[in-house]
Structure formats: structure tokens, C-alpha cells
Amino acid sequence: MSLNACSRAVILSMLLLFSQTTWAATVLVAVAANFSKPMTEIAAEFEKATGHSAHLSFGSSGKFVSQLGNGGPFEILLSADEKGPQKLEQDGFTVPNSRFVYAQGRLVLWSAKPGYIDDQGKILTTGNFKHLALADPKLAPYGAAAVEVLKKQGLFEKLQPLFVQGENIAQTYQFINTANAELGFVALSQVIENGKITNGSGWIIPDNDHTPIRQGAVLMKKGAENPAAPALLNYLKSAPALAIIKKYGYDLPQ
Amino acid sequence: MLTSADLDTLFLTFKVASLATFLMLLLGTPLAWWLARTNSGWKGLINAVVSLPLVLPPTVLGFYLLVLMGPTGAIGELTSWLGLGTLPFTFAGLVVASVLYSMPFVVQPLQAAFTSIGEQPLEAAATLRASPLDTFFSVVIPLAKPGFLTATILGFTHTVGEFGVVLMIGGNIPNKTRVVSVQIYNHVEALEYSEAHWLAGCLLAFSFAVLLTLYTVLKTQPVTHPLK
Numbered sequence: 001m002s003l004n005a006c007s008r009a010v011i012l013s014m015l016l017l018f019s020q021t022t023w024a025a026t027v028l029v030a031v032a033a034n035f036s037k038p039m040t041e042i043a044a045e046f047e048k049a050t051g052h053s054a055h056l057s058f059g060s061s062g063k064f065v066s067q068l069g070n071g072g073p074f075e076i077l078l079s080a081d082e083k084g085p086q087k088l089e090q091d092g093f094t095v096p097n098s099r100f101v102y103a104q105g106r107l108v109l110w111s112a113k114p115g116y117i118d119d120q121g122k123i124l125t126t127g128n129f130k131h132l133a134l135a136d137p138k139l140a141p142y143g144a145a146a147v148e149v150l151k152k153q154g155l156f157e158k159l160q161p162l163f164v165q166g167e168n169i170a171q172t173y174q175f176i177n178t179a180n181a182e183l184g185f186v187a188l189s190q191v192i193e194n195g196k197i198t199n200g201s202g203w204i205i206p207d208n209d210h211t212p213i214r215q216g217a218v219l220m221k222k223g224a225e226n227p228a229a230p231a232l233l234n235y236l237k238s239a240p241a242l243a244i245i246k247k248y249g250y251d252l253p254q
Numbered sequence: 255m256l257t258s259a260d261l262d263t264l265f266l267t268f269k270v271a272s273l274a275t276f277l278m279l280l281l282g283t284p285l286a287w288w289l290a291r292t293n294s295g296w297k298g299l300i301n302a303v304v305s306l307p308l309v310l311p312p313t314v315l316g317f318y319l320l321v322l323m324g325p326t327g328a329i330g331e332l333t334s335w336l337g338l339g340t341l342p343f344t345f346a347g348l349v350v351a352s353v354l355y356s357m358p359f360v361v362q363p364l365q366a367a368f369t370s371i372g373e374q375p376l377e378a379a380a381t382l383r384a385s386p387l388d389t390f391f392s393v394v395i396p397l398a399k400p401g402f403l404t405a406t407i408l409g410f411t412h413t414v415g416e417f418g419v420v421l422m423i424g425g426n427i428p429n430k431t432r433v434v435s436v437q438i439y440n441h442v443e444a445l446e447y448s449e450a451h452w453l454a455g456c457l458l459a460f461s462f463a464v465l466l467t468l469y470t471v472l473k474t475q476p477v478t479h480p481l482k
Contacts, residue, residue: 164425
């Protein structure tokens with residue numbers, strides 16, 4: 001092959017490579033821990049439907065907001081609340097008007113022991129437990145909602161000494177799942193399978209017992225030029241995605 | 255400024271670190287002495303076990319402790335059987351975890367100090383009819399003083415800096431398991447940057463002061479990785 005032909009081949013393959021990236025791009029998504037299961041499924045469907053791919057990072061919304069305010073690489077934030085995306089919007093890190101609510105979270109009082117929790121949550125008053133796990137109410141909306149529920153029932157003062165707090169909802173689940181805490185408040189999505197709580201026992205908290213957990217999504221300025229980013233946000237509003245969100249026990253955004 | 259909750263975390267951290275350091279010196283001294291003197295075939299195995307926390311990510315240690323010390327874990331069943339309850343989410347659990355986590359930082363400097371004493375001072379003491387215990391307290395300990403100093407400081411500061419293990423087994427309970435490193439992390443996550451700065455600054459100043467004392471006033475050899 002002559003030098004000329006060789007360089008032509010290089011240029012051609014580079015063009016192919018670049019065209020490849022414009023057709024099938026990768027988007028970096030920061031996902032609140034409670035949404036990890038549905039989002040893993042949604043991302044797989046999204047990849048099948050569009051050819052783009054989504055790389056997911058799971059953690060607490062607070063940490064992601066902190067990181068995104070300091071140059072974090074994520075192009076989309078799927079937060080556990082509306083506050084985080086709002087704050088990033090005020091600080092000018094997001095694409096204007098890209099913020100929306102993608103799901104409304106449901107809280108559940110859960111134990112790894114089958115039959116331990118009744119379907120009214122009476123165990124909170126009658127139970128002889130040593131630890132009640134919840135996510136740190138300062139950091140996690142599911143933790144804040146749990147505190148509201150306890151306050152509404154007049155049990156907050158009595159149960160506060162038994163609190164063990166996870167840094168995010170996944171860690172809270174781990175405390176209960178390893179039986180170190182007899183019971184605790186987690187996201188319904190963590191314990192539900194095909195519409196039922198299959199492991200242990202739980203009480204799904206009535207949604208008027210706490211302020212709705214409206215989970216916000218937002219497109220970061222970093223992702224504005226990436227075709228996969230708006231594509232994923234649109235896909236989140238599509239029927240297949242909404243079906244997955246519903247399957248994991250979330251209420252659909254109003 | 256530091257809030258009273260922040261001060262509580264500082265106080266708790268020093269309490270955990272002091273108690274853990276005391277226990278590590280108590281347990282680590284005979285262990286290091288044995289490791290320094292023995293020709294036993296177990297030496298390699300014991301050395302490897304003691305040094306594991308140097309290599310393992312703290313989350314691995316924390317995860318295993320959470321499972322093992324929980325109600326269905328081996329240690330948890332033992333402590334429940336003894337009537338002590340389970341250890342995660344308790345002050346005692348935090349101290350136990352800290353001892354395991356920081357032990358190599360105490361054992362290794364001591365082991366090195368004991369090894370470097372050599373046979374001669376011990377033989378000299380024996381010819382003067384000193385009992386082994388007497389020899390240990392009046393010959394070995396004074397000769398190994400720099401080793402004890404390094405062990406104490408490293409064990410203490412390493413426990414102060416502990417984070418991953420506490421995050422896994424602590425449960426963030428005020429005055430019991432909410433130590434300063436976790437409090438800083440929570441401040442940052444809650445976007446309370448000025449509170450985070452105050453606490454982080456305190457910790458930085460403390461750590462620097464300790465190391466500066468170690469290297470200038472006490473003229474200790476620079477402590478590098480204790481394995482080296």
C-alpha cells in the first residue's frame with residue numbers, strides 16, 4: 001500500500017469512527033440510589049431502541065449535586081428530589097427549561113423478616129425493636145419523608161433514639177437486609193418485584209402521610225451537545241419507560 | 255463556626271481513637287514481640303492477617319464486619335449469646351472495628367523496633383539474672399521507645415482518619431458513632447460548605463501539628479509506609 005493509500009485509509013477509518021460517535025453516543029447519568037433498579041432496565045431498553053448507550057452512576061442526590069457544582073462529568077442528573085436540580089438550575093449549570101419530574105417515589109416500612117410488619121404499620125407502636133433504619137433526613141428525601149410519617153403518628157420523639165441512618169437509601173436497605181436493623185424506611189422500588197413485596201414484610205406508606213417525593217431530572221450544560229442526552233430524557237417520558245417506572249412501585253408524574 | 259454537634263463529633267472521634275489506641279498497644283505489644291522473636295511456621299500467616307487492613311479497601315472490612323457482627327453473623331451470634339447484643343451501630347462496635355482497622359499501624363513499628371534491639375541486650379540482662387518480664391520492662395521497652403511513640407501516633411491518627419468502615423457499620427448516631435470524618439462528608443453532601451470547611455480545617459491543622467511534632471521536636475525518622 002502506498003503512503004497515500006495508507007493515509008487515505010486512516011482518514012476514512014477516522015471518519016467512520018467519528019460518524020459512529022454521532023450516531024451512537026454515550027451519555028453519563030448520575031442516578032439517585034432509589035432509582036437504580038428501574039434505571040438499569042430503562043437504560044437497557046434505551047440502548048436497544050436508540051443505539052445510544054447510557055453509563056449510570058448510583059449514589060445520593062446530595063453528593064451528585066455537590067459534584068456537579070464542582071465540575072462533575074455527568075450530563076444528566078436523575079435526583080431523588082426537586083431541590084437538587086433546582087439548585088443546579090439557579091447556579092446556571094443546567095440547560096434552561098430542561099427540568100422535569102420523572103417519577104414520584106413511594107416509601108415503605110420494611111423488614112427482612114417475613115410476617116414481621118403488618119399492613120397498617122402498627123409494629124411502630126407495639127414492636128420491641130432496637131434499631132429503626134432510615135436514610136439521613138438531611139440528605140435524602142426518603143429519610144425526610146420517613147420523619148414526616150413518624151411525626152404525623154406522634155412517634156418521632158419516642159423512636160428517635162433508635163434511629164440508625166444510612167448515608168443514602170441503598171445503605172439503609174443494607175442495614176435492614178443484613179438484619180442489623182430489624183426494620184426501617186426504604187424506597188418501595190428496592191423491595192418490590194412484579195408489583196409485590198417478595199422478600200421479608202412491609203407496609204407501603206399511604207402517600208398522603210408525607211409530602212410527595214417528586215423526583216426531578218435535569219440536563220446539564222455539559223450534555224447539551226451530546227445527542228444521547230436529550231434522547232435519554234425523552235425516552236424517560238416514553239410509554240415503555242413509564243411502564244418500568246410504574247412496575248417498580250413509583251407513581252407516575254402528574 | 256463549629257456548631258455544638260460538630261464539637262460532639264470531634265470529642266467522640268478522640269474518645270474512639272484514644273480507647274482504640276490503648277487497646278491496640280495492649281494487644282499489639284505481645285503480638286509484635288512474638289512476631290519479632292519467633293521462628294514458628296505461623297509467623298507468615300499471622301503477619302499476613304494483621305497486615306490485611308493495609309491492603310483491603312475499608313469498605314471491604316466494613317462490609318464483612320457488618321455481616322459478621324450482625325444478628326446472623328458468627329461474631330454477632332457470639333456477642334448475643336454473651337448477652338452483649340450486636341455490635342454494629344454501637345460505640346463498642348466502632349472501637350472493635352478501629353482496633354482491627356488500625357492494628358498494623360501499631361504492630362509493624364513495634365515489631366521493627368523489637369527486631370532492631372537484637373540478642374545482645376537481652377543476653378546481658380539474662381547474665382545479670384533479670385527475669386524475662388523484668389528484662390522486657392527495664393530493657394526492651396526503653397530501647398523500643400521510638401517504636402512505641404510511632405505506633406501510638408500512627409494508630410491514633412489513623413483511627414481519627416477512619417471513614418469507610420464507620421460509614422458501613424456506624425449508622426450515624428450522634429454521640430455514639432457519628433465521628434468527625436462522617437460529619438464532614440454529610441456537610442459536603444448537604445451543600446453546607448462553610449461548616450465542612452471549619453471541621454476539615456480543624457482536622458488538617460491537627461494532623462499537620464501532630465506530624466510536625468513527630469518530625470521536628472521529637473526528631474523521629476520520617477514514617478513512611480509501615481510495610482517498608
